[in-house]
Amino acid sequence: MAGVTLNGLYKRYGSTSVLEGIDLDVEDGEYIVLVGPSGCGKSTLLRCIAGLEEITAGTLEIGGRRVNDLSPRARNVAMVFQSYALYPHMTVRRNMGFALEVARRPKAEIREAVEDVAAMLDLVPLLDRLPGQLSGGQRQRVAMGRAIVRRPDVFLFDEPLSNLDASLRHHMRVELKHLHRRLQTTVFHVTHDQVEALTLADRIVVLHQGVVQQVGTPRELFDRPANTFVGTFIGSPSMALLPAVGAGGTVRIDGLEGELELPGEGAMTLGLRPTDIEVGRGPLRGQIEVIESLGAEALLHLDLGPDRKLVAQVPEPCQAQPGEVVSLLPRVVHRFHAETGERLP
Amino acid sequence: MKARRALQALLLCGVVVACLLAPTWAHAADLTVWHAYRGAEEAALREAVDRFAEGRGHRVRLVSVSFGVYDSKLETAIPRGNGPDLFIAAQGNLGKWRRMGLLVPAGDVSGEHRDPAIEALTEGGELWGQPLAFKSLMLIYDPEVIDTPPRTTDELLALSAALTEDGRYGLVYEAGTPFYHAPWMHGFGGAAIDEMGEPTLDTRAQVDALTFAAELAALMPTAPSADRVSSLYTEGRAAMIIDGPWRVADLGRRVAAAPLPLVSPTGEPARPYLTVEAAFVAARGQDPEAAAELASFLSGVDGAQIRQEVGRQAVTASRVVPSDPILQVQLDQAARSEPLPTDPEVQSAWEGLARALRQVLRGTVLPDRAMAAAQQHATVLRRPPPPPANPWPYGIVLALLALAGLGALGYRLRDPDLRRRMLVHAPDYLWIAPAGLAMVVLVVVPFLTGAAVALFAHHQGEWSFVGLAHFIDILLARDWPITSPMSFGFTLVVTVLWTVSNVTLHVVIGVALAMLLREPWVGLRGVWRALLILPWAVPNYITALIWRSLFDAQVGAINAILGLLLLRGEALQIDWFSSFATGFAANLTTNTWLGFPFMMVVTLGALQSIPRDLEEAAEVDGAGAWQRFRHVTWPMLMPALLPAMILGSVWTFNMFNVIYLVSAGEPDGSTEILISEAYRWAFSRGNRYGYAAAYAVLIFLVLLFYSRLANRLAGRKVL
Numbered sequence A: 001m002a003g004v005t006l007n008g009l010y011k012r013y014g015s016t017s018v019l020e021g022i023d024l025d026v027e028d029g030e031y032i033v034l035v036g037p038s039g040c041g042k043s044t045l046l047r048c049i050a051g052l053e054e055i056t057a058g059t060l061e062i063g064g065r066r067v068n069d070l071s072p073r074a075r076n077v078a079m080v081f082q083s084y085a086l087y088p089h090m091t092v093r094r095n096m097g098f099a100l101e102v103a104r105r106p107k108a109e110i111r112e113a114v115e116d117v118a119a120m121l122d123l124v125p126l127l128d129r130l131p132g133q134l135s136g137g138q139r140q141r142v143a144m145g146r147a148i149v150r151r152p153d154v155f156l157f158d159e160p161l162s163n164l165d166a167s168l169r170h171h172m173r174v175e176l177k178h179l180h181r182r183l184q185t186t187v188f189h190v191t192h193d194q195v196e197a198l199t200l201a202d203r204i205v206v207l208h209q210g211v212v213q214q215v216g217t218p219r220e221l222f223d224r225p226a227n228t229f230v231g232t233f234i235g236s237p238s239m240a241l242l243p244a245v246g247a248g249g250t251v252r253i254d255g256l257e258g259e260l261e262l263p264g265e266g267a268m269t270l271g272l273r274p275t276d277i278e279v280g281r282g283p284l285r286g287q288i289e290v291i292e293s294l295g296a297e298a299l300l301h302l303d304l305g306p307d308r309k310l311v312a313q314v315p316e317p318c319q320a321q322p323g324e325v326v327s328l329l330p331r332v333v334h335r336f337h338a339e340t341g342e343r344l345p
Numbered sequence B: 001m002k003a004r005r006a007l008q009a010l011l012l013c014g015v016v017v018a019c020l021l022a023p024t025w026a027h028a029a030d031l032t033v034w035h036a037y038r039g040a041e042e043a044a045l046r047e048a049v050d051r052f053a054e055g056r057g058h059r060v061r062l063v064s065v066s067f068g069v070y071d072s073k074l075e076t077a078i079p080r081g082n083g084p085d086l087f088i089a090a091q092g093n094l095g096k097w098r099r100m101g102l103l104v105p106a107g108d109v110s111g112e113h114r115d116p117a118i119e120a121l122t123e124g125g126e127l128w129g130q131p132l133a134f135k136s137l138m139l140i141y142d143p144e145v146i147d148t149p150p151r152t153t154d155e156l157l158a159l160s161a162a163l164t165e166d167g168r169y170g171l172v173y174e175a176g177t178p179f180y181h182a183p184w185m186h187g188f189g190g191a192a193i194d195e196m197g198e199p200t201l202d203t204r205a206q207v208d209a210l211t212f213a214a215e216l217a218a219l220m221p222t223a224p225s226a227d228r229v230s231s232l233y234t235e236g237r238a239a240m241i242i243d244g245p246w247r248v249a250d251l252g253r254r255v256a257a258a259p260l261p262l263v264s265p266t267g268e269p270a271r272p273y274l275t276v277e278a279a280f281v282a283a284r285g286q287d288p289e290a291a292a293e294l295a296s297f298l299s300g301v302d303g304a305q306i307r308q309e310v311g312r313q314a315v316t317a318s319r320v321v322p323s324d325p326i327l328q329v330q331l332d333q334a335a336r337s338e339p340l341p342t343d344p345e346v347q348s349a350w351e352g353l354a355r356a357l358r359q360v361l362r363g364t365v366l367p368d369r370a371m372a373a374a375q376q377h378a379t380v381l382r383r384p385p386p387p388p389a390n391p392w393p394y395g396i397v398l399a400l401l402a403l404a405g406l407g408a409l410g411y412r413l414r415d416p417d418l419r420r421r422m423l424v425h426a427p428d429y430l431w432i433a434p435a436g437l438a439m440v441v442l443v444v445v446p447f448l449t450g451a452a453v454a455l456f457a458h459h460q461g462e463w464s465f466v467g468l469a470h471f472i473d474i475l476l477a478r479d480w481p482i483t484s485p486m487s488f489g490f491t492l493v494v495t496v497l498w499t500v501s502n503v504t505l506h507v508v509i510g511v512a513l514a515m516l517l518r519e520p521w522v523g524l525r526g527v528w529r530a531l532l533i534l535p536w537a538v539p540n541y542i543t544a545l546i547w548r549s550l551f552d553a554q555v556g557a558i559n560a561i562l563g564l565l566l567l568r569g570e571a572l573q574i575d576w577f578s579s580f581a582t583g584f585a586a587n588l589t590t591n592t593w594l595g596f597p598f599m600m601v602v603t604l605g606a607l608q609s610i611p612r613d614l615e616e617a618a619e620v621d622g623a624g625a626w627q628r629f630r631h632v633t634w635p636m637l638m639p640a641l642l643p644a645m646i647l648g649s650v651w652t653f654n655m656f657n658v659i660y661l662v663s664a665g666e667p668d669g670s671t672e673i674l675i676s677e678a679y680r681w682a683f684s685r686g687n688r689y690g691y692a693a694a695y696a697v698l699i700f701l702v703l704l705f706y707s708r709l710a711n712r713l714a715g716r717k718v719l
């Protein structure tokens, strides 16, 4: 078990730069989720940590030891691939014990370790099957099991749940959380699904175009997004961004009536989460275009004016009708710099 | 020589077509003449024939047939009535052709001829061809180096020793070939066979002749080929060679000639084999009388004059005066020569004699032991075919088998469901009928014919039914001990060793290169891939010929490179084909060169379908490069490689070209594999087609058994 430190980590393929100076300090036993849109460099970062890709510049330390130039086998990390990468010609038992087998550990020890983990993951009845004879969820668990058997210092999960259907994904999320509590091993978990990030992470790292946008607990990220990218990326349905101008303690959204009592002077961008909008009173007015019912809540898609859209989440049953004009009160407003998109104090 | 033969084998197809067209030619001209002449001799023949045609108003068509297929073409075309009216050939096959009924007696002798022209063409009291010219070996020497040629073998040895130094040689000749050894054999008083056709290879005279040949060979490069002999002369590095008039034009240097010397111990002349070329009237020709007239004209004084002047032939007609000293030498030599035996039995002596020669020249066996072995070899080869068997039991077994087959078919047809489905699919059978017919004609019929031939013996043009006798002889190693290279068991072991070592090397090299080509640091991947596939794209007989010359003991690149690598300062002198291990290694190298690209291509394809992250997963799991290959890549390559390996082993098992062209079975037939051994039985040991067919059937059974075994081992049907 070990902490991981990334210091100014760069990764380039020829002239294309994928990771641009990643700094990250991960404590032993932390569950870190890396999120970001597809192609932002999450997998590359994970592969750099695993040792499958060479690090172009910067340092990587695992357990206080610089490992930049160590081979994967010397880093003692375990990885679960998005495709699971189970060896198709080996039984589940051999797949899970493979790392110990190549490390030439005694047969009895391997058997015991595999069976322990199999019991933990409900894999015992599947031990003598080939991967081709398993369902997607079972394969996913075998891939997890293969990682766990080794008792590595760090787990690296690359979108481990993205090939599962919704209910199974939910189930496995809970199970992952459970496992982490039992094993207390450092985890890097890559996903592009912010729900996964929010539910699993001790801390989330938001990555965009190879640059870390924000690192923090799910709460911090949700409550105080560092910039418009994090603001819109975290939270579902996502935050609406509206250009506005502030003067003398009030802020007016461009092209709209009604003022919000907020600090700040000059042009800025306001971020409004659907969950933070109260319908029925307030300075803003909007016409309901569509009502989307989610069961316990409903989403009102509102048209505030030309090019100014907003979504509000209200509890069901909702009496409003499409076409109706309603008053709106943002309870929490995030303010961002108009050009840089950075959060304003 | 072997190279040429292989090429000519390819031409055979063309010849078959030509045979089919032959009747059309026959009608286009009154007389058709076949010959195998080239250059000046062809021009002379044309001129002589034109002269004849002018006088009579006959039209004559000359057809030049490639030398290598000449005899077989005659033997197939004449019995079918597609042959020529007249053909020109040496007298060597006279006995066989007469027995096959290819010839018409030549009638009266056309004028006077030098001895032994008429005698060589007379059999059973009749003349079978009109003599044209003599050809035999003689002593060719460089007049700039030698004033008076040696008259005795003692002088020859002394002169040869005196002139041999620093890469120059006094005398060079193709010492390893029986034809070139024959002058000594006869001069010492020996003969290949006696009047009864029995081999006489283990006599005192034979041993003396061989001992003498070894003394000469000690002053020569090891086992020089014909090409090597003439190039040494051309380069001025050989003062004397023993060769025939056919070689003179290629030498590109001044030559002088003398008859071969007297053998000192016996006082007898060294007598080479003499070929008497003659014009033969073919049976079943269009106009035998006109053909006979033409033969007489060519043979007589007028024709001979033209042939001597234009074609530089040593003509038999005694009224024609030789026009230069070399022609005179040829005539003198003809007077002290031994006509090439017309008895087909002499064939049985050649192989054993050739092996004995090479063993002794290599210094591995003493002359008396070698000749005793040669005698035994020839005796076994000469043995008459197995006694005729009663065909009835075989017929009954065959009939019973056929009945059982029909019964099984009928039994299956009783199933109404099957009958109904067959009716429903009746039109579909029509669709596959053309392919089915082709399979029957091209595969089933030849296979059954071949298998049937194995039950017959072919001996001197006659077939007899011998049942399973060939199989029994072969499998029980009746003629040779199982440890002899001639035995089926020995050759089978060599063939299995050959197959296993080849396929192992092909797979190891092919997979290693494919893995290497996938490495990210390898640049110019496409170029490398194309280069590595190249050996496969080149026709394999060309590659085999190239490797054969690379392994040449004197001028081969392999010896030169090894010499460089071992810092010897000069080429090594390894005679690669003098021991089993090196000969086998030469074959193996050649076939590995030919075989690895296939395995590489299969592996490259299979590697594409292995997801990269499997190997990465193994890498993260802590597996080193070898463990990743061993536990992940290799097992995943197996499904593609296994069928390729089985296919490759069947190809290798029957890789005739490499064996035939590279080692040719040397030394002593030990590197022969089953398929090339079958070839020898069919074509160079007296046309034992039945025996050869039995080999072929056994090869088929071995491969059948192997494919069953392979399926079982693979746990599924791969072949």
Ligand SMILES: Nc1ncnc2c1ncn2[C@@H]1O[C@H](COP(=O)(O)OP(=O)(O)O)[C@@H](O)[C@H]1O
Binding pocket: A013, A016, A018, A036, A037, A038, A039, A040, A041, A042, A043, A044, A045
């Ligand atoms: N071997 C490579 N060569 C060049 N570019 C690469 C290579 N691997 C990944 N990339 C680029 O790096 C970027 C990040 O890829 P990746 O880390 O896989 O993204 P994701 O966040 O979706 O996992 C992508 O734009 C991709 O095109």
Ligand SMILES: [Mg+2]
Binding pocket: A042, A043, A044
């Ligand atoms: Mg990815």
